[in-house]
Every structure is written in C-alpha cells, then in structure tokens.
Amino acid sequence: MTTRTSVTVQLRLHAFPYIGSRPLDSFQPSHIRNWLSELERALPMSSYRRVIFASVSAVLAAAADDALLTKNPCKARTVQAPKPTSPRVRPNAHSRCGPRSPIDTARCRTLEAAVASGKAKFSAFPKMRSTTRRDGCTSRTKSK
Numbered sequence: 001m002t003t004r005t006s007v008t009v010q011l012r013l014h015a016f017p018y019i020g021s022r023p024l025d026s027f028q029p030s031h032i033r034n035w036l037s038e039l040e041r042a043l044p045m046s047s048y049r050r051v052i053f054a055s056v057s058a059v060l061a062a063a064a065d066d067a068l069l070t071k072n073p074c075k076a077r078t079v080q081a082p083k084p085t086s087p088r089v090r091p092n093a094h095s096r097c098g099p100r101s102p103i104d105t106a107r108c109r110t111l112e113a114a115v116a117s118g119k120a121k122f123s124a125f126p127k128m129r130s131t132t133r134r135d136g137c138t139s140r141t142k143s144k
Contacts (some may be wrong), residue, residue, distance in 0.1 A: 007055045014039060014052050024068050027060065029076035036082065049082040057081075 018035045019027075036053065043049050057074035064072045073079065 007059075010052045010055050011059070014043070015056050024063055025070075027069065027073045029073045029079045032056075032073045032076070032079045036079070040082070046082050046085045050084065053081050 015035070018038050019031065022031070036049075039049055039052065043052075053074070057072060060069060060072045060074055063069045074081075
C-alpha cells in the first residue's frame with residue numbers, strides 16, 4: 001500500500017465522516033478539537049490517532065500553502081495532537097542490572113578482544129548473546 005493510498009483511506013474512514021462537507025476556508029481549531037475528541041472515542045489506539053492527525057494536518061498545511069486557508073487549524077495552540085502511549089516494554093534501570101560473575105566478565109572481555117581485533121566475528125560464538133538496551137546497558141548472556 002502506498003502512502004497516498006493509506007492517507008486516502010485514513011481521510012475517507014476517519015476524517016470525512018466527522019468533519020463533513022464543510023468548505024475548506026471555514027475550518028477553525030474548534031472543529032479540529034471536536035473531531036479529535038470523536039476520534040478518541042472511536043479509536044482507542046493513540047498511535048493510529050497520531051498518524052491520522054498527522055495526515056489531516058499535512059493536508060491542511062498543503063491547503064494553507066496554496067492559500068486556500070489562512071493558516072493550518074491543526075497548528076493552533078489550543079489543538080493538541082494525540083499523546084503517544086507508553087511503550088509496552090520498559091528496560092530495566094542500571095540499578096536493576098545485576099553484577100556479572102568474574103568468569104562471565106573474563107569470557108566477555110576475551111570475546112570482545114577477538115572481535116575488536118578482527119580475528120573472529122561475533123557470530124563465531126553462537127553460545128553468547130549480546131543485548132544492548134535503550135539505556136546503554138549491555139549484557140551478554142549464554143543462549144539457550
């Protein structure tokens with residue numbers, strides 16, 4: 001599915017039924033706020049609402065660029081884009097990272113030295129798995 005097709009579907013299913021056949025130059029921020037509240041009731045997923053809001057905002061920005069609107073009502077201070085939901089997976093904090101045993105630390109250092117020198121690829125050690133989390137904490141564990 002192309003971007004143009006997905007935006008067309010989003011507008012047809014989620015914007016036009018709520019916004020209606022109002023003339024383009026009559027859009028006000030209050031119309032967008034009302035539409036967002038209706039959209040929130042209809043779509044529980046915040047991520048999809050954000051995509052739809054971005055598509056509508058892009059269309060209205062193009063209309064403003066073409067002088068069909070004085071300004072984009074989605075960019076008004078009183079209109080707030082749907083907030084992102086919290087991620088499903090939360091990485092452990094550094095305080096929750098347990099200490100490694102001295103044997104594991106020595107194995108990891110040997111492995112890192114071999115990979116860094118170019119003498120071995122990390123894939124040559126299938127029994128070790130490296131995991132780097134968003135907070136920068138790297139752990140290497142034995143694979144099952």
